[in-house]
Amino acid sequence: MATNMKLNFVLFALSFMFNTANADSLVDGSFEKGKAISITCGACHGADGNSINPLWPNLANQHASYSVQQLTAFRDGKRMDSLMSAMVMSLSDQDIKDLSVYFENLPSSIKDIADPTTFDLGQKLYRGGNKESGVAACMACHGPAGKGNPAALYPALNGQGAMYTAKQLNDYATGTRVSIGPVQIMRDVAKKLTAEEIQAVSSYIQGLH
């Protein structure tokens, strides 16, 4: 009897999950409301979330849970950028959720390919890490196809512009960017990478889509 009730509850919860519009989203936000306030964002990140400037990240397809974390960090001054920080000052928690759900549900239109001359180095690092310098495989957290993990707050990287990714890795290495959680995972990864490895893995990630 108790088991039956548990099963019924699980089935009910599942049917609810699959029936809502944003089935993948862990964030309680509104696509329509996000869309309505996304106009200014589109000026830099592209109206469809696919950026046209290689230093500005694509937002299309990024996990809403991760975008909420990062937008809140910008608003609270824990992540800083001369262009981005001012954009979030007046956003409420609900605005942040709505915007994050909006961009999560836009399709990525990235078709860039990885630089063939550094592909092997990039792939080796992404999939296997570097045992000599003690760098963990990026794939372990960001997934074999770069899709990340929304529950663990591991961002999707697939198709992200190589120049933006390289800037983030350099920012982590120098401490300009810090992790929001208590563990400085990305700083510890990035400071062990050579300039050549940063270039190669960023290009490899751009081609993952």
Ligand code: HEC
């Ligand atoms: C003037 C240009 C500009 C505008 C307008 C802008 N952004 Fe940004 N945004 C940036 C830049 C540049 C970065 C990357 C900063 C860095 O290098 O760390 C960024 C980063 C982000 C990130 C982090 C992405 C990641 O993968 O870590 C999110 C999320 C984001 N912006 C959302 C928004 C939203 C939502 C709006 C509208 C309210 C907006 N941005 C408006 C320039 C802009």
Ligand code: HEC
């Ligand atoms: C142990 C898990 C883990 C490993 C291994 C890992 N990452 Fe990350 N990565 C994270 C987490 C968590 C974040 C976001 C929070 C933060 O800033 O720490 C992140 C953020 C990033 C970002 C910023 C994305 C954005 O748009 O804001 C980039 C780029 C990145 N990782 C690249 C890499 C690369 C390249 C490797 C391999 C050399 C790697 N990561 C290995 C967990 C990991």
